[in-house]
Ligand code: GLY
Ligand code: MN
């Protein structure tokens with residue numbers, strides 16, 4: 001047991017109690033009572049987090065890219081939701097990637113030294129019991145729960161840890177050029193002032209996005225876990241479709257969310273629970289519409305793991321359990337496009353290839369149905385299919401659902417696929433309810449099929465193969481689950 005209850009004599013100023021927005025006086029006797037009688041719970045038996053060797057490797061790569069410079073990677077701060085309540089906190093992906101820690105206000109600093117960098121993790125220590133911080137401050141452990149002390153943080157993250165209240169002064173010290181990952185911690189950015197500049201800072205962010213394109217074994221394992229939980233979440237939804245019919249799309253959102261919170265940290269993005277014509281709205285997250293027999297349900301949802309890796313999966317399901325003829329015709333076209341897209345995911349293939357392959361198949365069907373005039377080459381050249389295909393066929397997946405979005409063009413959209421990259425393949429067809437250019441029977445139908453595909457040494461692996469994709473398999477899977 002170490003002596004670490006956060007007691008530090010310098011900070012012995014009393015704070016007023018704040019509860020439900022009200023400050024109340026504290027008697028000396030109560031304050032004295034609250035200072036004492038607490039067991040020392042500091043632990044000296046903590047093992048490093050599983051990914052500690054991975055985060056060390058990632059920091060070494062970062063250090064090698066920016067020799068001689070101070071690098072500042074903040075976790076970010078709480079954001080007010082209303083009055084004195086906050087949105088639930090999610091650490092910045094860059095900070096999570098480099099430390100494995102996920103706590104608010106944390107800051108990773110790589111300080112240049114003779115042979116590289118010394119990494120320091122700034123964290124909020126255990127609450128001071130002497131000055132009342134423990135029970136009178138909104139971030140006191142009595143209010144928000146015990147957190148690791150600095151020595152405990154060192155054991156967990158394999159990094160020297162210091163009090164985060166020193167971070168602003170430390171990062172602004174003279175002696176080195178500074179870069180910060182912007183957009184997460186306005187206080188630190190203010191502290192740096194003109195010590196950092198936007199263009200140089202952006203190079204740091206872009207480097208980290210590039211570095212995250214290829215996943216290591218730990219990350220692949222977490223992505224598979226995210227997908228596995230997501231598969232269970234989709235099964236949960238199918239089992240309660242009758243209750244969703246009696247209520248609304250919200251029942252589906254809530255059902256999936258339960259799985260995400262029980263098995264993971266959260267959903268990785270707002271679940272899209274789109275029944276009937278809502279499926280033609282790409283980001284339908286209001287989820288307040290009716291769920292009707294005879295319609296399709298487009299469910300696009302992903303569980304985020306406790307380490308913040310997310311799945312991103314879509315299935316389009318007939319609410320009755322059986323596709324109608326027109327639903328199946330459209331579904332089969334999207335399925336064929338997805339098959340063509342997935343087949344184009346292999347090492348060495350251009351990133352754009354899977355999109356092009358899927359778009360071609362969709363365009364062929366639109367021409368064959370007489371919805372757009374051929375030939376297919378002309379349609380593709382002019383992009384005419386896009387009225388109904390609407391979006392790109394996929395994106396990288398990882399800590400962010402749209403992962404590595406600021407990576408360099410040459411390493412991402414103009415680059416080639418490499419083993420360890422993970423991407424979605426998600427073609428869709430969307431016929432708006434008021435689209436007078438398509439036959440009436442198509443209107444109000446939207447179909448997307450989305451899977452999470454890992455590039456392997458010799459091709460790819462579908463991480464979400466635990467969910468059926470072909471129309472017949474969807475029907476028999478739904479029948480089985482609904483018993
Ligand atoms: N769920 C967002 C997307 O599929 O990209
Ligand atoms: Mn999606």
Ligand code: MN
Pocket residue numbers: 312394395424426450
């Ligand atoms: Mn996606």
